[in-house]
Amino acid sequence: MRESVDRLHLPRRRPDTIPALFPLPEYLVDGDRKDDYDDTKAVLQVPWMGVVTMAFSHYRRFYRALWAGVRPTFQSAEFVEGASRVRASAEELATTLGSNGLLEPLGAAGYAPREIDQIRELISVFHAGNVPYALLATMARTLLEGHELAPKGALFSPFHGRHAPDVKVPFVLMEAHHAEGPTRALYEDIKQQLRLPFVNTDYRALARWPTYFRSAWHALRPHVQTPEYERAVTAIHDLLVELSTKLPNPHGLTSAALRQAAIDDGAPDDICRTVELFQWLLPGLILNVACFRAQLTH
Numbered sequence: 001m002r003e004s005v006d007r008l009h010l011p012r013r014r015p016d017t018i019p020a021l022f023p024l025p026e027y028l029v030d031g032d033r034k035d036d037y038d039d040t041k042a043v044l045q046v047p048w049m050g051v052v053t054m055a056f057s058h059y060r061r062f063y064r065a066l067w068a069g070v071r072p073t074f075q076s077a078e079f080v081e082g083a084s085r086v087r088a089s090a091e092e093l094a095t096t097l098g099s100n101g102l103l104e105p106l107g108a109a110g111y112a113p114r115e116i117d118q119i120r121e122l123i124s125v126f127h128a129g130n131v132p133y134a135l136l137a138t139m140a141r142t143l144l145e146g147h148e149l150a151p152k153g154a155l156f157s158p159f160h161g162r163h164a165p166d167v168k169v170p171f172v173l174m175e176a177h178h179a180e181g182p183t184r185a186l187y188e189d190i191k192q193q194l195r196l197p198f199v200n201t202d203y204r205a206l207a208r209w210p211t212y213f214r215s216a217w218h219a220l221r222p223h224v225q226t227p228e229y230e231r232a233v234t235a236i237h238d239l240l241v242e243l244s245t246k247l248p249n250p251h252g253l254t255s256a257a258l259r260q261a262a263i264d265d266g267a268p269d270d271i272c273r274t275v276e277l278f279q280w281l282l283p284g285l286i287l288n289v290a291c292f293r294a295q296l297t298h
Contacts, residue, residue: 002181003200006257007163008140008147008212008245009143009207010141010143010145010147010241010243012233012234012237012280012283013276013280014195014277014280014281015260015273015276015277016278018272018273018277019270019273019277020270021051021055021163021197021198021224021276021277022055022058022168023051023054023055024054024056024057024058026048026049026054027254031209033060034059036055036057036063036064036067036183037049037057039067039071040053040067041072042072043075044074044129044132044136044164045129045162045163045164046125046129046132046133046164047125047129047167047171048129048171048201048217050129050130050133050165050201050279051198051200051201052133052137052282053133053136055274055278056140056275056278059144059262059265059270059271059274061264061265061266062258062261062262062264062265062271063259063263065209065253065257065258065261066139066143066193066258066261067251068140068142068251068253069249069251069252069253069257070136070149070249070253071158071249071251072248072250072251073134073139073159073248073249074135074136075158076156076158076159076160076247076248077157077158077159077242078155078157078246078247078248079132079135079159079162079217080157080159080248081181081249082134082135082239082243082246082247083131083135084129085239085242085243086135086236086239086243086286087127087128087131087286087290088180089235089239089287090127090236090286090287091284091290091292091293091294093232093235093236093279093287094182094232094287094290094293094294095288095294096228096232096292097223097228097229097232099217099291099294099295099297100218100219100295101297101298102212102215102216102219102295102296103125103296103297103298104292105215106212109211111209111212115209116296118169118211118294119212119296120121120205120207120296121165121167121168121169122169122171122206122273123206123289123292123293123296124165124293125164125167125171125182126201126289127286127293128163128164128165128200129287129289130202130282131286132285133278133282134240134279134283134285134286135243135244135247137239137275137278137279137282138240138241138243138244138245138279139247139274140258140275140279141276141279142235142241142245142255142259142273143253143254143255143258144254144255144258144259144262144271144272145272146255146259147245148245148254148255148256149244149245149247149249149253150245150246150248150249151249151252152250152251152252153247154248155175155248156248156250160237160245162172163266171205172205172294173201173205174204174208174210175204175209176207176247179207182210182214182229183207183210183214184195184212185211186207186217187199187204187207189217189221190203190217193221193224194224194281194284195289196281200281200285202289203217204290208241209255211218212239215227218296219291220288220292221296223291229246229287232287233283233284233287234283236283236286236287237283238244240282240283243283245274281293282298
């Protein structure tokens with residue numbers, strides 16, 4: 001029997017044991033896994049394959065079942081409207097934390113308006129793109145923990161066109177092995193403060209401008225791990241959980257089907273912990289990017 005949305009309890013939870021992750025970079029994939037990467041990016045309208053879906057796709061039966069089941073969800077008008085709600089909520093919550101405006105100090109440091117516009121453009125890409133990744137992880141966790149998505153016959157309105165920002169600025173990642181000592185130290189601080197086992201794509205992309213990103217992180221850092229910050233992240237998490245059971249499910253993906261796919265992969269516990277890890281961290285990433293966005297408004 002389907003559990004009602006009102007009763008669904010999916011607490012924000014970091015797994016006790018961090019699983020081994022196997023995200024295969026885009027430049028190393030080929031064959032059907034490359035097809036999965038390309039299709040995921042095209043449907044979600046993002047220019048990068050997130051670490052979350054790279055890690056999920058290591059488990060081939062699981063990812064194929066998950067993606068085939070929810071793919072049409074991300075082509076619906078209901079998803080576009082729901083994603084807009086999440087972004088608006090994150091923007092509002094970011095203002096409650098307060099943000100140190102960076103426009104004046106960046107200008108004083110020599111950043112031209114064109115450079116700041118490029119940073120804003122890149123932030124807008126992540127501000128939009130992190131939401132579908134977070135919803136995908138939330139839907140996966142919902143199903144793996146025995147809950148159900150919307151019934152197959154629920155309202156589904158196809159969306160045609162583009163809802164994500166176009167990417168004009170070059171998408172360049174500052175990997176740790178490319179970076180100088182200060183940026184590597186910054187990455188370690190981010191991992192420690194956010195309790196992450198890796199540095200998200202967003203941070204590596206924004207670190208293309210090292211002095212900007214150092215300022216952005218240092219402005220955000222005092223808020224991390226505060227009660228206000230945790231409440232804000234939990235609010236985003238709760239909204240994602242609500243949407244995960246309300247968005248259309250045209251292919252009727254069920255908990256039993258996805259759990260069986262995880263069993264067929266031979267690693268159901270590892271898959272559950274991997275999904276739980278990303279479903280835990282992505283609401284915080286959404287909030288952090290909203291804070292970076294707010295920093296460049298004044």
